[in-house]
Amino acid sequence: LGASYSLFLNSQYNLNLHVPSFTIVGMVALFAGAAKAPLSTLILIAEMTGGYELLVPAMIAVFISYFFSGDRSIFPSQVDTRLDSPAHMDEFGFYLLEKLCVRDYMTPKPITVFPDQTLKEVEEILAKHLIGGLPVVSKGRLVGIITKSDIQKVPAEVRAYKRVYEVMTTNLITVTEEDTLADVLRIFSSKGIGRLPVVKHKGSSEVVGIITRADIGKAIREWKK
CATH class of the missing domain: 3.10.580.10 (CBS-domain)
Structure with a gap:
């Protein structure tokens, strides 16, 4: 999703967005919403990139994904606590x-x-x-x-x-x-x-x-x- 979005913006508006960064942010946002694990995915992005440059955009993407996915999860039997x-x-x-x-x-x-x-x-x-x-x-x-x-x-x-x-x-x-x-x-x-x-x-x-x-x-x- 992140890669597709960045490629679309690059082609439509002649931008030079960094596709790999969008790919990683999109990936963790998707998993955060599907697995209901926002904090774990934010830690994951720091480990994957070896830095914190993508932490802020990842936080925004994860929040949007988590909020709009509602109560749905790929782990239906998972308990809250x-x-x-x-x-x-x-x-x-x-x-x-x-x-x-x-x-x-x-x-x-x-x-x-x-x-x-x-x-x-x-x-x-x-x-x-x-x-x-x-x-x-x-x-x-x-x-x-x-x-x-x-x-x-x-x-x-x-x-x-x-x-x-x-x-x-x-x-x-x-x-x-x-x-x-x-x-x-x-x-x-x-x-x-x-x-x-x-x-x-x-x-x-x-x-x-x-x-x-x-x-x-x-x-x-x-x-x-």
């Missing part, structure tokens, strides 16, 4: 998480949205509070969950008209206040998700909190102290 990997559970004091209750680490009384709100409204709430997802409640009952990635799948120009109920996840997985953090971590790892609504008790649809991977991380950090 070691905390999400079942193979590394023991490293994080998994036995300790069996003793810790959700109620002590969840965010109580979370912000909720309604099914008939627009995606634009929800997007603004997520941005304001720096959160990635919200429970959807109707008449006091949990009916779904909507995340930033759900909204990003919808074209920006129609988010002011599209309603939450049209894109929210309704096949819900919930935990209770009495469940352990180990239970939550198992669900996170097996389902590839990062947050769960917390209900009052099994079979209930009353939302009392929300628990995220960050909450698990907080518990682990406290334990390590």
